[in-house]
Amino acid sequence: MTTPTQAVETIKRAKRPLTGFEAFRAKVPPSVEVLISCVVVALVGGMLFDGSMLFLLTTAVIYALFASATNVLFGWTGVSSFGQAAYFGVGAYTVGLTKDLISNPILAIVLGMASAAIIAGVYGILASRITGVEFAMLTLIFGQILWLLTFRIPELRGENGIPAISRGKLLGVNLFDDQAFWWYVFAIVTLAFLVLRRIRGSSFGAAMTAVRDDPIRAEALGISVRWVRVSAFALAGAFAGLAGGLMAQLQGLVIPEMITWGLSGEVIVMCLIGGMRSFWGPAIGAVLLVLVNYFLLDATSAPDLWVGLALLVIVLVVPGGLLSLPSRISDAVHVRKKEANR
Amino acid sequence: MKHRKIAVALILIPFSLAACSTAGGNTSAENPNSVALGVIAPMSGSFAQVGEHISDGFALGVKHAQEDGLAADTTFEIEVKDDQVDAQVASQAARDFMSDGTMLLGGMLTTTTCSAVAPLVEQAGGVLITSVCAGNELSGVYSDVTPYERTFTVAPRDTMVSDALATVLAEKFATVTDYNVFGFDYAWGRDTWSGYLDGIKSAGVDAKVNQEFWVPLGDASYRSQVSALSNGLGDKESSAMFLSTYGPGTTAFLQQAEAFDIVNRVALLASAGGYEPVARGLAGAAPEMWNAYDYAYPAYDNEFNARFVEDYLTESGERPLAWSYNGYRTGYAFVAAVDAAGSADPDAVAEALKGLEFEGASGTLRFDPETHQLLAPVVISQTVGNPDAPDGVEYLSTSVVPAKNLIETH
């Protein structure tokens, strides 16, 4: 059963009595929702697809995690960061650098996650005096410095990157197999989403919302805005690093492109098209962007033009992101009903 | 419930597209005599020009090979996939090809993309011939044995190119000893320069570095470097300018250096890599440049080359670049291998490629059976911009350094 607080919150937040699917959803504990969604998608994906299509979907799922991690900052806490790819890259490069030292894949990505969390935490504290778009600029700077360092530090091997990263074996199963890796990724990602969902519903999550909506009032209520932001930054960095580690294992290669500002920008786009105000928004946005990019790539000779136009259409039709669509449409339906009943 | 349905539908569309494309997955052998060849190359984005040339060259190579009697009964179906010079996209393209049954793959520009695809091809039992990638570690040239059983490399290796340039320039410019260097700060930029410097030094030139400037990849504003360079230039007769940049970087440098007349204050302006497109882009205003790369169309005066250049010009509307010729040799090699193997079975083709001999502009070409490197010369060109010359680029001289002068062959 949902905790009374969460159910009460959902009902309070709703603009009108909840019916149908929404009422059902309010009754389901969030953790169960995450678990069931992930298991269903994993099953459907694993059964319907294989080979290169499964590889594509695995890529999409990893980006979904990265986007959700980034949304911890943008959507949950109201902090803008233009350099999240730095932490994605730290996770990836950690896995790459330890490929010969660590044979357990889970240990590798946990190490990547920890490095990213620590670096994010330290950076968050150092830059915590700064807010707003200036802070976002600083995060971009940090990402660029890390990118430049991959060319300067010989061990990071510059543009050729670190190749031949093996996925290793888990419980005796060789993760090189596409299906096995799909399940491995989903196990990790499901855990990650469960953790994120719990945090979202916790008092820390409420604190993040307070900091996002009205930092002055939050401070007056006794919430340390600075520490909430730093913690959110570390949290976002940690899960970005986890996603990066998984990507390194998926591709078998880490390259400086995993730290570029282009990727930082793309992940923000994923959050925006899916909807920053909902939990699943960024994940949906990530999957959509990966698939749109893929299908338009070989279909046309100027894929950029069509991807750009597609995004423009999405932005104009659903500015709040795809997942704001249901509530907007139901609002519109409700308004019409009200007027019809007058 | 309408609202949920719409949202769900929007999200399901890409998934159903995905399902359709795998369900309808075509096999490469709809016609039992048809062989699928996959080309992976940058077809969009800033390197789209390269991809265009690789794929046009590839198609022409296949056509000419069949005209020359190789695998004449077979129908080859060529499909091109865009890799956007991105290792992830290239891997996805390779996986898509091999999932569909297209096991013979060619193309690609950067060492990174080739390194990403080679292990995949190895695991899946396909065959890869890389067209432009020149990373030393992609073939066995510097390690005596090939790192990948199923990968073969067409382009000369990076070190072969800088060694060839050093060999020729050490002779022609023996008294030029003060080198001024401007390059992109990444492995290829740095290694090309250091390889060249070592090369001329071991050929007896008493060379030293007068000034060097390294800029991050992607930067295009060099005012500070150009001013400092200009201030520090020495005597013309002993000075040289070495550019370890490519494409847009080379153009931007030359444009910005014009104000300080740098190219006329040195006795030698040299570079390695694909410089000709830069010269063409400068529309007749390119300075005199010594360059080493895989091919230049005036370098070979024979019928084979003439046919290549003319047909390429007719079909693509411009004279071929080195990238075109690399794509050409890749396509030609695949047809020759299928002919020699008597089938398109990847195992047989891979076996046939070892030691395979086929015709090229420079004469007979051969894949070294141990290193999987195509043994072909490096071309040194001396060019200058001339609005009246074809494409605005006049070739003052070309010379050819054979592979066996550069590496050990088997």
Next chain:
Amino acid sequence: MSDLISAIISGIAQGMPLFIVASGLTLIFGVLRILNFAHGAFFMIGAFVMTTVLSGQSVSMPVFLLAALVAAGALAATGALADTFVFRKLYGQHPMIPLLASYALLIALDGLAQVIWGNSPRSQASVEGFGGSIQFGDIRVASYDIVLLVVGVIIGTALFLVLQKTHVGKIVRAVSSDEHMARALGVPARKVQVGVFAVGAALAGLSGALMAPLVSIDVGLAPTFAIQSFAIVIIGGLGSIGGALVAALILGIADSLAVNFAPELAGFSLYIAVALVLLLRPQGLAKKRVGGH
């Protein structure tokens, strides 16, 4: 000492073009609060239009400037269209949403440029008579850099004067600081928004046209000055023209000092400079901002 002066002068020569490139972005960000990601695309299209109008040939200064104005005009039209069809619906929403739209616009324009102008890179010859350099004692300055310096000062002064001292400028600042109130007072806010976006785009296109003789003009040009432009706008301080000018000069000088005296830091100079400014003066370099706050 003369080395230092020479480095500073070449730093100014490095920085002034950056100011010109960033000026359009500064205006749009200051007034409309949009970080226009499509700025780089406007810049690239300005350069492409220049090569089309001039066929890449070297021409005299008046013709060159005229062609640059044509490029600016083309981008003004593009900017006005973009604002009318895309951004007008998005003002007043969450500030990140116009960002997404501008990103989409960037990608679409990149693709469009490839379709219109193809894959082969082009170049623009230098202006007749301005392809060389002038010696001032020990120091040599490129003639075209002096042109850019003059143009930069003109643009900066013009923007500043228009915004601070004219009636139109007052209206623009009113819309920027409080759109609803301005509307209530009868200010045609929509026209102001379209106008500002068009001028911002025109400035970006103008900068592309002016930079055309110095770079390779191809479909990869859009991201080239992106980070510098954003850095200038943000450390300049929320749309302040003066702040942006100072920021651009700081970046140029930092780059030049690094190249001349600390070559290992040369690639990092931009980032170090920006980080230092933000940490020492988080609100940016501006004293007066476009919106008046």
